[in-house]
Amino acid sequence: MDAVLGALQDLDLMRVSAPMAAEDDLLRVHPKSHVTAIREAAPETGFRSLDADTHMSVGSLAAGYRAAGAAVRAVDLVLQGEAGNAFCATRPPGHHAERETPMGFCLFGNVAIAAKHALDHHGLKRVAILDFDVHHGNGTQDLVEDDARILFCSSHQMPLYPGTGDPSETGPHDTILNVALPDGSGSKAFRQAWEGTILPRVEAFRPELIMISAGFDAHRDDPLAGLQLVVEDFIWITARICDLADTLCEGRVVSCLEGGYDLAALGESAAAHVKVLKERSDG
Numbered sequence: 686m687d688a689v690l691g692a693l694q695d696l697d698l699m700r701v702s703a704p705m706a707a708e709d710d711l712l713r714v715h716p717k718s719h720v721t722a723i724r725e726a727a728p729e730t731g732f733r734s735l736d737a738d739t740h741m742s743v744g745s746l747a748a749g750y751r752a753a754g755a756a757v758r759a760v761d762l763v764l765q766g767e768a769g770n771a772f773c774a775t776r777p778p779g780h781h782a783e784r785e786t787p788m789g790f791c792l793f794g795n796v797a798i799a800a801k802h803a804l805d806h807h808g809l810k811r812v813a814i815l816d817f818d819v820h821h822g823n824g825t826q827d828l829v830e831d832d833a834r835i836l837f838c839s840s841h842q843m844p845l846y847p848g849t850g851d852p853s854e855t856g857p858h859d860t861i862l863n864v865a866l867p868d869g870s871g872s873k874a875f876r877q878a879w880e881g882t883i884l885p886r887v888e889a890f891r892p893e894l895i896m897i898s899a900g901f902d903a904h905r906d907d908p909l910a911g912l913q914l915v916v917e918d919f920i921w922i923t924a925r926i927c928d929l930a931d932t933l934c935e936g937r938v939v940s941c942l943e944g945g946y947d948l949a950a951l952g953e954s955a956a957a958h959v960k961v962l963k964e965r966s967d968g
């Protein structure tokens with residue numbers, strides 16, 4: 686987290702602290718049993734492992750509530766016109782958390798929770814969630830695929846953890862779009878996937894808000910995956926998403942941090958992403 690916050694410190698941003706998510710917001714996507722299980726799993730000292738990847742420390746429960754709360758608050762600020770767009774510099778990430786299963790470092794489905802909040806609380810009719818993390822957002826897909834008001838699009842390396850995200854997974858309402866990229870894919874394949882397949886689909890869906898699952902682990906320096914993206918690719922995708930948001934929904938974009946495990950690449954990429962968001966919001 687320090688890598689991201691440190692990289693953002695020179696940018697002149699409006700900074701808002703992340704509140705704890707309300708129980709009602711969590712319950713829009715998770716059953717009560719999941720929320721209770723996470724609360725009860727939180728250790729009072731030391732660590733507790735929920736699976737091979739997902740561990741809770743003393744601070745994890747509050748961090749999980751604040752990560753979801755930040756996404757919800759960002760949606761409020763953007764939809765109320767108090768911010769043009771927003772980036773949530775939060776951990777833990779959320780896109781692997783399924784309805785009843787924490788996994789892949791994720792406790793709650795932050796982006797899905799905030800998208801449902803935009804629909805149910807603010808009365809929007811359509812929200813798009815765009816996920817360019819190198820891993821498939823299996824949790825987000827699980828949480829939103831039964832809701833025809835949400836379009837979920839993901840580009841990801843495949844095969845790779847968590848093993849889902851085949852293009853044949855389109856959801857019961859055909860609102861899921863998965864683009865699988867083979868190990869070693871670089872800028873060209875990534876940009877083709879977005880320009881040729883994903884962005885036209887978003888345009889046709891006409892979302893009133895675009896949310897981003899912004900993982901920076903597709904960077905070529907990242908140790909967990911094998912895509913070969915560079916910072917310029919994250920600048921490009923951010924700008925293209927902002928272009929679409931300008932056309933479709935008055936520039937309204939809420940971006941939430943997902944993965945990124947090479948700290949230098951993570952900081953540089955996140956700062957570049959936020960810089961584009963800020964320029965577009967100011968402009």
Ligand SMILES: [Zn+2]
Pocket residue numbers: 818819820900902943944945
């Ligand atoms: Zn990831």
